[in-house]
Amino acid sequence: TLTSSSHHHHHHHHHNNNHHNGSNRNPTPLSRSPIAGSGSGSRSPSRSPPQVFTYTYPGWKNDRKLLLVPGPANNPLLMQRRQALYDGTVTDPIIAPLIHQTQTQTQTRGIAGEGAGEGAGAGTSIVVWNYPHHERELEKALRHYRDGKDDIVAEIITHGNTRQKSHIILASTHPTTHPILQELDALKEGKHLNYRGYRTDIKMVEKICSDEIQARERIGLMQRRQAVQDDTCIEPLYRSIQTRNRKGTGTGEGANNGKSESERASASAWSYPEHERDVENAIKYFLRGRDTFVQRFVKDGDRKEKAYRKKLQRMQMQMQMQKVTK
DSSP states (O other), X not given: OOOSXXXXXXXXXXXXXXXXXXXXXXXXXXXXXXXSSTTOGGGSOSSSOOOOOOOOSTTHHHHHHHHSSSSTXXXXXXXXXXHHHHHTOOOOTXXXXXXXXXXXXXXXXXXXXXXXXXXXXXXXXXXXXXXXXXXXXXXXXXXXXXXTOHHHHHHHHXXXXXXXXXXXXXXXXXXXXXXXXXXXXXXXXXXXXOSTTHHHHHHHHHHTTTSHHHHHHHHHHHHXXXXXXXXXXXXXXXXXXXXXXXXXXXXXXXXXXXXXXXXXHHHHOOOSTTHHHHHHXXXXXXXXXXXXXXXXXXXXXXXXXXXXXXXXXXXXXXXXHHHHHO
């Protein structure tokens, strides 16, 4: 369905990254680039006359200076894309359905007609967005599309579709029969939730309930946050932070043999300068579910502690030497 003859080369997901990653692969070698601006077809070699692009969108002159120069930023296709956005003639399947949706928000028929006909034939189901504040996400998607960041566009669209499907579930007559919402209710009833931010988390799970994998991860995080708040968290990763923490409370089976537990704790507890900050950061990441970061923090802290203790030993040795020499 693409109209002009020089649109056909890579109008897909890859071309856009040209101008980010510094690679110098120009989509069109500039010598015969038909896209230098209004009316510049005449200079090209005697092949078939190229398609001449006439740019009219605001800022095209500036873009011509930036995007058509040889080099990593060279991306004439971005100018074509911006012109299409300006003219309302975008046919790129990644975003066309969403654009048609905004234009024809009132006449729902138009969405299925235009969008599906043009871009979205290839197995993309068009989800019409009308969940609260979806306009913001739409604007964000268009902005990134305009800048050629298609991978971000795809993420925004996936997330928007999840939000939309969840919105439909929540608006249905019996939303409580949905497995995720049932799990959420069980959590609300079973644990008395009171950690900071739990209400936001509940809303978050509801907003993504149609994506069960993501929603379950979030529920797991809620359980973790409450357990830390209640001081009942027995996850090994959390224990590993607490044994490094001088003020650490022995959670779990700590109380039964006081002495050895505290001795063990002090053996691995950190004492190097600023170790408190590292403990705090490790806990912060743990609460965000960024477990690989937590592991890295613990490893780094252990390394700093080892170096610090060596340094202390050296200083003690020096002190003793001085005493001896006196």
